[in-house]
Amino acid sequence: MAPAAPDPLAPLMSRIAAGDRAALRALYEATAPKLFGVCLRILSDREESEDVLQDVYVTVWRRADRFEAGRASVSTWLGAIARNRAIDRLRARGPLARAEPLEDLEIADDAPSAETRLQASGEAARLAACLDELDPRTRQVIRTAFFEGVTYEALARRMDAPLGTVKSWIRRGLARLKGCLEP
Amino acid sequence: MSEPKDLPESEALAAEHALGVLSGPERAAAEARLARDPAFAAEVAAWRTKLAPLAEAVAPVPPPEGLWPAIARALPANDDVAARRRLRFWRGATIGSLGLAAASLAAAALLASRPPIAVAPAPPAPILNASLMSPGQGDRPMFVAAYDPVRRALIVTSLAQPGADPAHVHELWIIPADGKPHPIGMIEPGRSKAMPMPKAMAPMFAPGAAIAVSVEPPGGSPRKTAPSGPIAAMGKLSRI
Numbered sequence: 564m565a566p567a568a569p570d571p572l573a574p575l576m577s578r579i580a581a582g583d584r585a586a587l588r589a590l591y592e593a594t595a596p597k598l599f600g601v602c603l604r605i606l607s608d609r610e611e612s613e614d615v616l617q618d619v620y621v622t623v624w625r626r627a628d629r630f631e632a633g634r635a636s637v638s639t640w641l642g643a644i645a646r647n648r649a650i651d652r653l654r655a656r657g658p659l660a661r662a663e664p665l666e667d668l669e670i671a672d673d674a675p676s677a678e679t680r681l682q683a684s685g686e687a688a689r690l691a692a693c694l695d696e697l698d699p700r701t702r703q704v705i706r707t708a709f710f711e712g713v714t715y716e717a718l719a720r721r722m723d724a725p726l727g728t729v730k731s732w733i734r735r736g737l738a739r740l741k742g743c744l745e746p
Numbered sequence: 747m748s749e750p751k752d753l754p755e756s757e758a759l760a761a762e763h764a765l766g767v768l769s770g771p772e773r774a775a776a777e778a779r780l781a782r783d784p785a786f787a788a789e790v791a792a793w794r795t796k797l798a799p800l801a802e803a804v805a806p807v808p809p810p811e812g813l814w815p816a817i818a819r820a821l822p823a824n825d826d827v828a829a830r831r832r833l834r835f836w837r838g839a840t841i842g843s844l845g846l847a848a849a850s851l852a853a854a855a856l857l858a859s860r861p862p863i864a865v866a867p868a869p870p871a872p873i874l875n876a877s878l879m880s881p882g883q884g885d886r887p888m889f890v891a892a893y894d895p896v897r898r899a900l901i902v903t904s905l906a907q908p909g910a911d912p913a914h915v916h917e918l919w920i921i922p923a924d925g926k927p928h929p930i931g932m933i934e935p936g937r938s939k940a941m942p943m944p945k946a947m948a949p950m951f952a953p954g955a956a957i958a959v960s961v962e963p964p965g966g967s968p969r970k971t972a973p974s975g976p977i978a979a980m981g982k983l984s985r986i
Contacts, residue, residue: 574943581931581933581939581941582965583931584821585966587821596808597806599809600805600807601801609810613810616817621817635798639798643794646766646801650773654769654773657770658769687800687803689799690800709766710800712766714767715768733767734752734762737758737761738751740796
């Protein structure tokens with residue numbers, strides 16, 4: 564599905580690839596708060612999240628030439644790098660890191676509010692609609708996995724369910740999601 | 747919703763990796779496979795794209811004030827550090843031979859004439875060329891540039907000697923009819939590159955507009971909207 568509007572951040576990437584620090588700064592201003600939020604959700608630690616964020620933008624500086632405009636938007640690309648780095652950090656704490664949910668990050672409700680949904684992009688709205696078609700438990704476990712970057716083991720511990728069961732919930736959920744997104 | 751088929755094993759693994767539920771060793775194995783298996787890499791990329799909109803729901807949190815300066819300090823001068831170290835400036839440096847200039851012109855023309863990636867519905871607009879001359883350096887250009895309106899890209903070749911001045915870089919500027927310079931990007935001595943231009947800047951690339959190169963500190967002109975250093979070379983765009 565082609566995005567309706569040209570990616571507003573794409574021109575920055577070619578400038579960054581050419582060694583333009585002002586362009587990297589502009590990209591940072593436009594995207595860092597969201598990426599910081601993403602890292603904090605996964606790591607629940609400010610200092611580690613700052614380290615990851617720094618790592619992300621240094622990586623972008625070095626690899627901007629590898630960004631392929633046709634494949635994904637800049638924010639998708641950045642989001643994937645940030646999540647990946649944050650999850651690497653989390654794994655360094657062991658497979659059961661964050662097996663106990665934090666009080667304020669309870670597994671229950673990550674569903675976006677109606678207001679957020681109205682502002683969401685077409686793709687986000689579509690994904691939300693497809694998630695809504697899953698049973699509530701599968702929806703929750705997929706959301707928690709995405710937002711907190713925890714392992715199957717940690718999810719199983721949190722939900723007090725056997726590992727194989729959690730695994731099959733997620734695998735089936737992802738298959739349904741694909742069926743819904745690509746009818 | 748009808749019961750969908752299970753994902754094929756390879757795609758299921760790609761989806762799990764994109765979602766981020768694999769344990770440390772499983773992640774490492776998936777990353778290793780990513781590097782050598784393009785089909786698997788494409789599946790992971792596709793799943794990352796599918797799931798990415800979820801991140802829109804995450805509330806943004808402003809990072810601390812001091813983080814950008816820390817990042818700016820951590821940036822390497824450039825990926826191509828060796829090339830920058832070899833930077834040699836136009837001042838006093840011998841500019842490439844006429845033979846090199848001709849070869850680079852040919853290279854620029856070849857780059858410019860490559861078929862556009864996007865399908866262009868309109869008849870192709872003519873390519874504009876500029877030879878950027880240095881004051882006091884005779885009739886040999888120091889840079890050659892070609893603007894391809896179909897690809898919306900400026901193809902630039904630097905004929906400056908790669909070499910001596912690691913303290914400075916060459917920054918390109920477009921100066922349209924109103925005389926206000928706009929930064930285009932950096933070019934390393936002796937290199938060619940295609941620089942895609944944002945849509946808003948495309949109209950500036952018209953016959954008669956000037957392209958200039960200034961000598962700047964690493965990272966480009968701190969003034970952002972105007973060169974801070976001396977002009978190394980300048981030339982006007984025209985149809986050949």
